[in-house]
Amino acid sequence: MRRDKELALIEREMMLLSRHQVLATARTSSGPDSLERSAYTLLSRIETEGPLTIGQLAEAFGLDTSTVNRQTAAMLRSGLVERIPDPDGGMARKLQITAEGLRRLRQDRDWSIEGLSRVVTDWTADDLAAFAEALERFNRDIEKLQGRPWPRT
Structure with missing residues (x-):
């Protein structure tokens, strides 16, 4: 029970x-520079893994290719990513984060971390470590069930 x-x-x-x-x-x-939630997540994945095709992004998130295509088209128009030839010689072009995309991603991440900092201002380092460990374990278990692990550095 x-x-x-x-x-x-x-x-x-x-x-x-x-x-x-x-x-x-x-x-x-x-804010004029803030990212849409989908752009933040996609850019985070590209930042972690390097250039990816639309198909690779769709597979990573379990989304339809047309959905990712729309999201990345908006990112291309905004100058957050650029298309490059596959560095491994494949036929499909890959999306690479631009300097502007990286700047805005880091700006939003800093804003998010600052917000978290205000929430946990009275937490000890041990409290933070225990929460981070439990949250990572929870996310890894979800990823394992879905068969789509998030790459961690």
Whole structure:
């Protein structure tokens, strides 16, 4: 029984966390340089793995290629990514993050980290480490079930 109670508490807190993330995203979207949530996530993946094709991005996120194509087209128009020949000699062109894309990604990440810092201002280093470890384990277990691991440095 306790497991059911704990799972219900986790579900509720995840719902609330999602709500807070949406509010944070809405606040960032008011600035002229802020990234859309999908652009932030796609750019983060390209930053971690290097240039990727639209197909590779679609597979990584479990999305339809047409969805990723629309999202990356907007990123191309905004100068966040550029198309390059496949460095490995493949036929498909890859998307590479531009200096502007990297600048805006880092700007949004810094804003997000600053917001997190304000939330956990009274937490100890041990509290932060334990939370980070549990959150990473949780995400890795989701990724394992989905068969789509997120590359970590």
